[in-house]
Ligand SMILES: NC(=O)C1=CN([C@@H]2O[C@H](COP(=O)(O)OP(=O)(O)OC[C@H]3O[C@@H](n4cnc5c(N)ncnc54)[C@H](OP(=O)(O)O)[C@@H]3O)[C@@H](O)[C@H]2O)[C@@H](O)CC1
Ligand SMILES: Nc1ncnc2c1ncn2[C@@H]1O[C@H](COP(=O)(O)OP(=O)(O)O)[C@@H](O)[C@H]1O
């Protein structure tokens with residue numbers, strides 16, 4: 001699904017009006033009908049009163065139509081026009097006469113008492129917001145926020161005060177329980193700094209012309225089932241384990257063998273034909289017992305350090321279809337040297353995570369040695385160690401995109417809506433996953449899955465998008481059965497099969 005800027009949303013609007021064709025006031029009617037329909041469906045036939053706050057632009061126009069629609073259906077509605085600008089937009093003005101009970105707010109003192117708990121509909125500002133909200137209009141936003149525990153706040157299109165394409169974290173903004181957005185996700189909704197403000201996002205289709213959506217160019221995308229279907233490849237009936245590659249998982253150290261187990265299991269479960277775990281000797285019995293399907297090679301040190309010292313092993317490195325390195329390996333000097341030797345010996349795309357990234361953060365010259373098209377999977381702290389701190393999450397996204405392009409690497413920045421930046425400048429956000437996955441080892445599982453997919457011959461981009469999707473979906477299916485709280489990384493591995501079954505459908 002494409003993510004459009006506020007400007008592109010306006011163009012989508014204009015294109016639909018011209019080519020469907022449909023009048024702008026009718027498009028507003030459609031958008032508002034979808035909102036009113038959603039509210040009736042969600043809050044039921046006997047809801048508490050609706051308190052609707054409308055701005056002077058088209059977002060306010062939506063609010064006016066929502067007020068009329070709900071009132072026509074017999075619901076208790078009170079609506080206010082908040083006079084933050086001199087003139088109303090044309091479609092806003094056109095709708096005012098059709099809601100005669102409209103009240104007016106010209107200053108903060110006129111903000112109403114709303115005794116009975118109800119549903120506040122925030123239709124003050126949408127994608128037309130072009131500067132921070134200040135003065136008494138900001139006061140209106142604060143008043144709504146002060147009451148958000150008493151009333152349910154539903155924002156129309158965007159929480160008022162939020163900018164679609166730039167940071168507004170320092171500005172006054174409505175904190176919504178639900179955001180009913182039209183047709184497209186807005187970039188702002190996908191960044192953690194706005195998580196508390198958007199609440200649950202519902203995308204309502206309002207009939208934007210499909211020809212516009214098909215041709216519009218954007219670097220931002222949300223992965224969805226349609227994209228995943230084009231990536232997933234069913235197995236060939238005549239295939240054998242050689243078809244799915246031999247993966248090498250370099251993970252674990254004394255006290256952190258769990259990371260190696262999780263990554264190795266996930267790599268097998270993701271479908272690699274053969275998996276060798278490279279671990280310190282101290283983990284041999286543990287790994288061979290816990291993951292009997294995997295082969296194991298060991299070294300005497302308690303950390304990854306000497307693997308490719310041996311010439312015959314160095315020679316073998318390119319034979320692996322994919323290599324994943326990092327979970328639990330530590331950041332000893334000897335480990336850093338071993339990583340450098342590996343990067344010189346293996347020139348195909350690989351997966352670097354956790355301590356492999358921390359080592360690269362410590363020795364930035366290594367960044368240039370990472371094979372082109374490799375996948376890096378930092379969490380926010382690791383990202384900061386690698387590329388430095390940023391002021392806000394839009395700046396961080398910009399840095400992520402720039403680094404992926406400059407270094408010719410895929411970089412997945414973990415979190416809700418993990419952001420996956422590609423060397424060609426595109427960024428994909430992954431929608432699957434839940435807070436239950438904020439648990440030790442969940443990232444090690446992702447490393448295993450990505451390595452397992454690379455091993456099967458998926459391109460790095462395909463492995464990245466499909467891997468992040470499967471990882472989050474397995475977490476969602478596990479949480480459905482087990483709860484978010486009780487979810488552990490092992491459960492994600494366990495539910496990977498269910499995630500594949502869903503993806504195949
Ligand atoms: N595209 C679609 O698919 C469809 C879109 N639709 C709807 O249209 C919405 C976009 O409407 P929009 O363009 O009229 O802008 P909107 O958000 O109402 O705000 C503009 C008003 O606010 C003002 N203003 C701006 N910043 C300000 C500030 N900081 N402080 C104070 N004032 C400020 C600005 O006036 P200014 O002072 O700049 O002259 C203007 O009066 C969109 O979100 C969706 O709800 C649907 O109806 C149909 C399908
Ligand atoms: N709130 C959340 N919503 C969706 N996914 C999440 C959430 N919290 C964590 N995750 C996912 O779980 C994984 C956690 O990885 P990481 O922090 O590296 O864990 P660890 O280092 O313990 O293995 C990431 O893939 C991340 O995207």
Ligand SMILES: [K+]
Pocket residue numbers: 059122123124125126155156157158159160
């Ligand atoms: K709004």
